[in-house]
Every structure is written in C-alpha cells, then in structure tokens.
Amino acid sequence: MASAIGNDRAELLALGKQSERLFADGDEAGEAKINAKIGTIETRLKRREGVLKIVDAEIADATKSHDAAVRMQIAEGVAKDKETALEELRRKIAVASTALADLHRAAEPLVSDSHLIRQVHELVGMLPHDLELALNHAEEEVAFMISGLRSGSISPSMPVEHAHAPVEVVAKPAIETRRMLVLADVKWRHDDNEVKAAAKQSTADMPTATADKAERLGYACAVGSPAWKKNNIGRGIVSLHPSVTGIVDLDDENLQQMKVAFGFDQHKVDAHMQERINGKLTQNFAGF
DSSP: OHHHHHHHHHHHHHHHHHHHHHHHHTOHHHHHHHHHHHHHHHHHHHHHHHHHHHHHHHHHHHHHHHHHHHHHHHHHHHHHHHHHHHHHHHHHHHHHHHHHHHHHHHHGGGTTTOHHHHHHHHHHHHHHHHHHHHHHHHHHHHHHHHHHHHHTSSOOOOOOSSOOOOOOOOOOOOOOEEEEEESSOEEEEEETTEEEEEOTTOEEEEEHHHHHHHHHTTSEEETTSHHHHHHOOSOOOOBOOTTOTTOEETTOTTOOOOOOOOTHHHHHHHTTOEEEETTEEEEEOOOO
C-alpha cells in the first residue's frame, strides 16, 4: 500500500508538470485530458491514504493489546513470586522467633553474672519484635506492589524482544617468526599495522619470510647458528624507532647484499679484530 501511494504521488508530480507545459503551449484539449487524469489519481490516492491510516491504526491497536497482555502476564508472574517470597519470610521469621524466645529464656539465669550475657539477653529479647515489625512493613509494601501490578498502575519491566546478536571476535592468526641477530640497523613490516626496527648486533623476532631474506642478504643470522656464535655480543633486544635515518629497510624490493665493511673497517674485518671497552666486547668486525 505504501509503495502504491508513493507511485501515485510521483505520477501526480509528473502529470502536474506536463499540465503546466500544455497550458503554456495553449493546448487546452491536452491540458484538460491531463487534468482529468490528475483528478482520477488524486481520488485514488485519497482512498489509499485513508485505507493506510485504518491499517496503521489497527496495527497500533493490535500491538498495544499484545503489549498489554504480555505486561499483564509478567505482572502476574512477579506478583506470585512476591507472594511466595513473603510467605517464605513469614515462615522463617516464625521459626527464628521461637528459637530466639528459647535462647532468651536460657540466658535469663545468667544475666546478673555476665555483662555480655546481659547484652545478648536484651538483644535477643528485642529481635522477635523487630522481626515482626519488618514483616508487617514488608506485607504492606508487597501488597501495594501486587495490587498495582494486577491493576496495571505499576508496570513490570518488559523483556527485550530483539536483543543484539553477540559480535563474533575473530582472532588474528599468529605470525610465524624467527629470532635473529641483526648485523645492521634494520626495520621491517611486522604485520599490516606495525613496523618494527632493531639496532645492530641485537636480537629481534622477525616474520619468517623477512628473516629468511635478511639472512640471505647478510643483514641477520639465526640465533644459535655458527654466524650468531661469531657475531653475538650479548646485547639482547634493542629496539629502534622505524623513522631513524640511515636504517636498512628489509622490505625494500631493491635491497642488495650487505657489504660488511670498507676502507679501514675492511682491514679490521680481514684481521678478525674486535673492539672492547673496559674488557667488554662492544664491536665485532668479523664477517660471517
């Protein structure tokens, strides 16, 4: 129905523009024909809109009646639950009052002999009265609530009919890595959202493909390998910021084989020289 009404309104708009053009052209016969068609569609549109209002009202009434029935059903359930709870409380208080009365009588002979017994005796003597007052108050409050629920003056909480479906969290697959000793300041893309970097002669966990490339081109060696034993100075993991200048990008497609050293450094490499400060190895010039 709503779709048909929309179509009628669109057709009326188009016919109205056509009628205006015919009027401007002086085509009275054509204009009269279009106007007659407009009148027919307007009558049909008015009827459809009237029917739609009736249908909407019926749906609203049905929804209201359904909600009222559901609300009354819930209210009756809540009322019965409250009545059951009140009856259970009444029974428990009766049992407790009897036990307290027995305790009160048992403590009475010792009241003058013990200060603490006297305090307990007084407390136990008051508790049955306090419990009775609490029960009377609860009965009045619950009776008022039950009356309101059943008369409709108090509305119970309505359940949510269309709860949102739980969002399924898909765990990202773990990236397979290799622990490497890097032989130059390097950086690499660890995953789609993170770029990592490591300092020369420190260890780093790289994605397998990146580690293989770094090892093949001489920028890293696997921890535990003969090359690692030759070059490791025990620096551990030393991270760098990827924006550091002069850092080697392992993801560069044009990355060339690493040149170990040049000039005087090459002589140190050839001689397998090492640099030590205060007896601690800080630089190893041996290649691998």
